[in-house]
Amino acid sequence: MSSMWNNGLKISVFGESHADAIGVVIDNLPAGKKIDMSKVRAFLRRRQAKSDGTTTSRIEPDLPKVLCGLHNDTTNGTPLCMIIENTNTRSNDYKNVQTTVRPGHADFTGFIRYDGANDIRGGGHFSGRLTACLVMAGAICAQILEEMDIHSVAHLVSVKDIKTEHIDQTTLTKEKIDEIRSLPFPVIDESKRKDIMDFINKTRMEQNSVGGVVECVTIGCPAGIGSPMMDNLESIISSLMFSIPGVKGLEFGNGFDCTTIYGSENNDEFYIDNGVVKTRTNNHGGILGGISSGMPISFNVAFKPTPSISLTQNTIDVLTLENTTLNIVGRHDPCIAVRAVPVVEACCNIALLSAIINDKGVHL
16 A cells, blocks of 8 residues: 655655554655644644534544654754544444445445455545645645745535635735634635535435535745646646545636637736736636646635445445445544545645745755
């Protein structure tokens, strides 16, 4: 099993949902960068389960512990390793799915890939629990990017067929980003926030789940970051987005909607604004030819409905190869897109810092 990502930065994620701990190792961080661990904890709190009925009832404190890589709160150039202890597990909830595979989960593929040795409790290494590791890494990267005045923010832009407003990229500021990050529920459209929360709660009570779309926008990224073809900025970002469990789609800028309009409508016209090259629209999502254009980088990430639902489902027993039914018990998010918002933002931070390191080296 490979849970390593290596492109500028090297990220290694380890642990399982019900193991003693989960963690991450970050290699190739620039040395001499001050890190505020209270900001890392604040980033993790955005991913934590809530008691409002829109998330799982498994609430973990998610307190990060640095094992190495920081000295006097400063990166020292060696691998930075952080862990989070798992303190609220209920492994008995998974006794009935040891060989009865859950529809929509990686139980079957994991069983085949690892000859039945995979840890099924809480989804094991396939679990969304591991996204806390990505958040820790992304929170570190965010602080280094902020020194360069590069800031990213994500929010929930739709749940099932309820759509909310997108971020206004023309007026987005660091202050507005801080405001969005501080929302107790990550929907910027106040008129739709309660509707979405009520709908997710209703879905939970119906023993079902729903999917959603997360929008992420970055401001301050200079033009010229990235490369064409294989190491293009879109592919670097995409590879990390698809490392998040439950992601099934990704579009940059105008995305799939660009297929419905003419080139004359989709092309972003250039102009000079006080000596700075800009485009009047941003259908390209801040990336042209795999390289940042200097405009805000924007993309949408689609999350499938949570596979773990309490309704009776048809499935199979992988040992007896017989058809059977399954009722899943345990604690699960009715909409994983809600808690995925800071994860998307964190992965964007990792990708952008990695691309900058690729282009400029670690001496930032």
